Amino acid sequence: MTNWIRFRDAEGRIGFGTLDQHALRVLQYDGTLFDKPKPTNISFALEDVTLLAPCQPSKVIALWNNYHALSQKLDKAPPQHPLFLIKPPMSVIGPGEAIRRPKSYQGKIAYEGELGIVIGKTCSNATVDEAEAAIFGYTCVNDVTAIELLQEDPNFAQWCRSKGFDTFSCLGPSIATGFDWRRAHVVTTLEGVERQNYPLDDMIFTPAQQVSMISADMTLVPGDVIMCGTSIGVGSIKDGASVDVSIEGIGTLTNRLAA
Amino acid sequence: MTNWIRFRDAEGRIGFGTLDQHALRVLQYDGTLFDKPKPTNISFALEDVTLLAPCQPSKVIALWNNYHALSQKLDKAPPQHPLFLIKPPMSVIGPGEAIRRPKSYQGKIAYEGELGIVIGKTCSNATVDEAEAAIFGYTCVNDVTAIELLQEDPNFAQWCRSKGFDTFSCLGPSIATGFDWRRAHVVTTLEGVERQNYPLDDMIFTPAQQVSMISADMTLVPGDVIMCGTSIGVGSIKDGASVDVSIEGIGTLTNRLAA
Structure with a gap:
């Protein structure tokens, strides 16, 4: 397993490399x-x-209802195809960067700890095997949501708006290659208290299935990120509180909601 | 009024300039x-x-329910905030390029003739006046939809999927600066037969209001496009059929659904 990171050095230069x-x-x-x-x-x-x-995705694709445990809790049938929304490039931040509350929004802000798939090769209409080969690696995700906006309009669920704010796609700390997702858990802590701890092998669509099926919907390019969806234990973040998303082998992604 | 275009010359070089x-x-x-x-x-x-x-948007923001006439026909209340989805950069094509049917989809494909706003300045939390100044110009849009996917899953409206396919965001032929949208109509023809002809001054949110309110949701950057939504007269395109979207002062955007 190799852990790839991007960084800024003391002189302000941006580089990338491997982390021991x-x-x-x-x-x-x-x-x-x-x-x-x-x-x-x-x-x-x-x-x-x-x-x-x-990485610097051209688009972030975020899944909803991709874990059996959450699907059962919500009493929603497992989907036949990944259900997703798109988050814009400017929503992405890295480890340690602050999640910023939108100036226009005073409501609850939710964390969602997730696995992120990082695409390594351009792919379109990929088979599951081709999709597997197009996956560069995996990262930790906090898929942040201004949750009270989601159902604000009775006629239109505002997925892109509630999840698309600047700083609402936290990624990092590394991209792990050669990572065996079947053996790993996502652990999310809020102010140090564990709130989510779920096994990745409870996914409805595996990473390769997601990449294959989504590549039939749009061309995926290197650096694009698919957020695999979350499971049970989602909650809201108080202003000033810190969220850690940890996946063994990838590391711990920490982001604080600015006070 | 100036009409800006991007083009490929006979030697294959890509350039931009003004069209007389x-x-x-x-x-x-x-x-x-x-x-x-x-x-x-x-x-x-x-x-x-x-x-x-x-232009080459980092993101395309597409509005739903932004015309009084369509809102009344659908019997949906006018929204309090622009309702939108995000279309990925790879969905964009130019004038004359073919709309391609997704390999995985045999259902109806719909056209939607629209006005497109092209952002000229980075803006975030812009006032309506600042938003007006951040608009570079306007283009014609065909916001294409694989309409049978939209409600395929009863629990999640698949806006991003049904509208996000490669080639489903047709833009052009020009970006008109100094364009008075209040006096213009969108005219959409299918195989030369008029299907839409609606006045832009029937918009619920004006272009400057859209840019202002959406800039509170995410930072907009130069080249980003907001599709202002469509009005009545949407229909489906047979394979091989051609759609023209014309706005006086901008020009006619023609795209054919590949046979």
């Missing part, structure tokens, strides 16, 4: 992450760089 | 469209270039 989780050192790479990047001889102590969102 | 609608000549500009472009001394006959989508 034990030595807490970053080895910088040259080129582009999705096209045979080459290691340099530059390395940093992790504490000397600022982590950024590990 | 009477002389049918294109004057090429240098720089970037949204930041003081400079005229060159290169010009082309319109027939010697291939028009492209006039």
Whole structure:
């Protein structure tokens, strides 16, 4: 397993590379992450760089109702095709960045800890095998929602609006390649208290199925992110509170809702 | 009024510039469209270039229920805030490009003739006056929909999926600056037969109101497009049929659904 990160160094330069989780050192790479990047001889102590969102998606696709446990709790039938909304590129932030409350909104803001799929190859109408090969790796996600807007209009569920605000797509800290999602859990804590702990093998559509079926809906390109949906335990974040989303092998993504 | 276009010349180079609608000549500009472009001394006959989508949005925001006439016909209350979905960048095509039926879909495909707002300045939480100043110009839109997918799942309206397919956001032929939308109509013809003809001054949210309110939901950046929603007369396109969306002052956007 390799952990890829993007970072800003002390001089403000943006780079990317691999993270050695034990030595807490970053080895910088040259080129582009999705096209045979080459290691340099530059390395940093992790504490000397600022982590950024590990990729820059052209679009973020966020699933709803993709876990059996939540589907049963909501008493909604499992879907026949991934149900999704699109979140804009400007909604993305990285580890440690603040989630900002929209100026126009005073209601509840919800966290959703999730697995994120990072696309590595352009794909369209991919088979499940081709989809598997198009997955670069996996990251942690906090899919943030201004939950009171979702059903504000009785005629139109406002998924894109309630989830599309700047800073509402938290990604990171790394993209793990060679990650076995079947053995991992998503653990979400709010101010240090565990709120979600669910197994990824409870997914309705596996990552490769998601990529295959969604690639029939639109061309996916390197860096695009599919948020796999959340399971039970979603709740709201008080202003100033911090949310951690942890997946063993990927790391812990921490973001605070600005006070 | 100025009409800005993007084009590919006979040598395959991509450029942009202004179109003289009477002389049918294109004057090429240098720089970037949204930041003081400079005229060159290169010009082309319109027939010697291939028009492209006039801008390359980072996101396309498509409104639902934004005309009084359609809102009354559907018996839905006018919304309090623009109701929108997001279409991905890869959905965009230009004038003359083919709309492609998704391989996975055999159902009806609908046209929607609309006005498109093209953003010229980054804006966030803009007042209506600031929003007006952030509008670069206007284009014609065909907001294409795989209509039978929209309500396929009883629990989740699939707006992003049904409208997000590659080639489902037709834009062009030009971006008109100094365009008075209050005096214009959208006219949509299918195989040369008029199907929509509605006045833009029937909009529920004006363009500046849309930009202002949506900029409270997400940062808008130059080149982003807001599709203002459609009015009555939407219908489906047979394979091989051609749709024209015309707005006086902007031009006629023609796209055929590939046979």
